[in-house]
Amino acid sequence: MKRLAALIKRHRHVNWTLADQAVVSGSNFVTGILLARFLGPESFGMFVLLQSIVLYFNSFQSALIFQPMMSAAPQMPEVQRANYLHGVFALQLMLCGVLSLLVVIITTIIYTFDFHLHLGIDTNIIAATIAALLAFQLQDWQRRYYFVQEKPSASFLIDTISYGSQVSLLGILYLNNTLNVANAFWIIAGASFTAFAVGFVRDSLQPMFLHAQTVLKQGWRTGRDYLVAWQLQWLGTQGVLMFSAGAIGAEPVGGIRAAQNIVGPINILFLAMENVVPVMAAKRFSQRGINGLLAYLGRITAFGSALLIPVLLVLALFSAPIIEFLYGGSYVAYASLVIWQVATIFLQFYLRQVFFFLRTVTATGIIIRSGAIMSITSVLIAMFTVEQYHETAVMAALLCGTAAGLIYALSAAYKIMQKLKYKQKSASDSSNDNGSLMGMEIKS
Numbered sequence: 001m002k003r004l005a006a007l008i009k010r011h012r013h014v015n016w017t018l019a020d021q022a023v024v025s026g027s028n029f030v031t032g033i034l035l036a037r038f039l040g041p042e043s044f045g046m047f048v049l050l051q052s053i054v055l056y057f058n059s060f061q062s063a064l065i066f067q068p069m070m071s072a073a074p075q076m077p078e079v080q081r082a083n084y085l086h087g088v089f090a091l092q093l094m095l096c097g098v099l100s101l102l103v104v105i106i107t108t109i110i111y112t113f114d115f116h117l118h119l120g121i122d123t124n125i126i127a128a129t130i131a132a133l134l135a136f137q138l139q140d141w142q143r144r145y146y147f148v149q150e151k152p153s154a155s156f157l158i159d160t161i162s163y164g165s166q167v168s169l170l171g172i173l174y175l176n177n178t179l180n181v182a183n184a185f186w187i188i189a190g191a192s193f194t195a196f197a198v199g200f201v202r203d204s205l206q207p208m209f210l211h212a213q214t215v216l217k218q219g220w221r222t223g224r225d226y227l228v229a230w231q232l233q234w235l236g237t238q239g240v241l242m243f244s245a246g247a248i249g250a251e252p253v254g255g256i257r258a259a260q261n262i263v264g265p266i267n268i269l270f271l272a273m274e275n276v277v278p279v280m281a282a283k284r285f286s287q288r289g290i291n292g293l294l295a296y297l298g299r300i301t302a303f304g305s306a307l308l309i310p311v312l313l314v315l316a317l318f319s320a321p322i323i324e325f326l327y328g329g330s331y332v333a334y335a336s337l338v339i340w341q342v343a344t345i346f347l348q349f350y351l352r353q354v355f356f357f358l359r360t361v362t363a364t365g366i367i368i369r370s371g372a373i374m375s376i377t378s379v380l381i382a383m384f385t386v387e388q389y390h391e392t393a394v395m396a397a398l399l400c401g402t403a404a405g406l407i408y409a410l411s412a413a414y415k416i417m418q419k420l421k422y423k424q425k426s427a428s429d430s431s432n433d434n435g436s437l438m439g440m441e442i443k444s
Helices: 002-010 012-075 078-116 123-148 152-175 181-203 209-248 250-262 264-317 319-327 329-334 337-360 364-443
Strands: none
Touching: 012 078, 012 123, 012 152, 012 181, 012 209, 012 250, 012 264, 012 319, 012 329, 078 123, 078 209, 123 152, 123 181, 123 264, 152 181, 209 250, 209 364, 250 264, 250 319, 250 329, 250 337, 250 364, 264 319, 264 337, 264 364, 319 329, 319 337, 337 364
């Protein structure tokens, strides 16, 4: 019993992180079910397309704010890290303002021209979408700040507030038959902002706008590479879905997202890794070099594979009864898409591991090129097949794009690994030679 308690205490950081991701992914899973069942495939498809716009703009936050912060902050002394995080918060607030303006422009264009999507977007939906973007970014900043400060229990607290209230309110509207697309976004906005407010009051972290420019300059090269890479990755995933909607309509898009949401709980593993692995990998690399980094990533990959494979097999084998039970009979026609999503998720897991390695050794150019290959492959396949094979073509395009990006990233990462091992060995040999010479001098 004492040994078990000691083990739990030793890994409490990881335990809190997994608990936090269970809340996030579990809530998103339930949210998807509620929206899909009540809104129906067509209205749910509208929600998915608008959510894709929000996710696109969140990629700016991830690239310019989170990725540089998660890699740089853990390696800083405590005082320097504190000033750095004040500047990052200021930069986050500035980014929220810019992105909100861009969403106003884009959603207004969609509202005006519709592009044959027949979404029926009104000004209330536009306002709700903008509010959800702004509030979600603030809450996501707060939780990432806690992970950098190695306070996952605090992140668990605000995520429980946000996602718990989100699911509860959606459930109430579902039972009252008043749930619609606009209300869904307003609920997400209100729940996210409430969680951010709790975290902000709890820690009183003040933004320092004088440091924002310094922070941006410090992380610009890395952030710029991430930004380009994530735009390409978005084009090869969410972008393919949005562009295909013009050919297949909003209803099949709802079916695609329902199939993707079946595999949604897997994000517990993915997002937990995203919050922990970059920080720990940076520490291992700075302390133990390339061999320490590879050993750490190897253990993470083996552990993740052991968890992932049996779950994916069950989802693929029982996709039809699972999707009927969760979403109802109107979605059974899309059950075969779950198999495509399972295969895509399996490859995405290993692509993430390679990207963790590349991010740690600052080989972000490879991530950009991998994203370009993934996007080009996905878009081309969808372009030439979606008219004939509809939603199946979209899923096949996503799978092939992920496979192409993984193959390129693996080959490039292997070359970098060999170079780093050679440099480390050369440095070690040089150190030993110097030690031998010093010994000879002392002896003589």
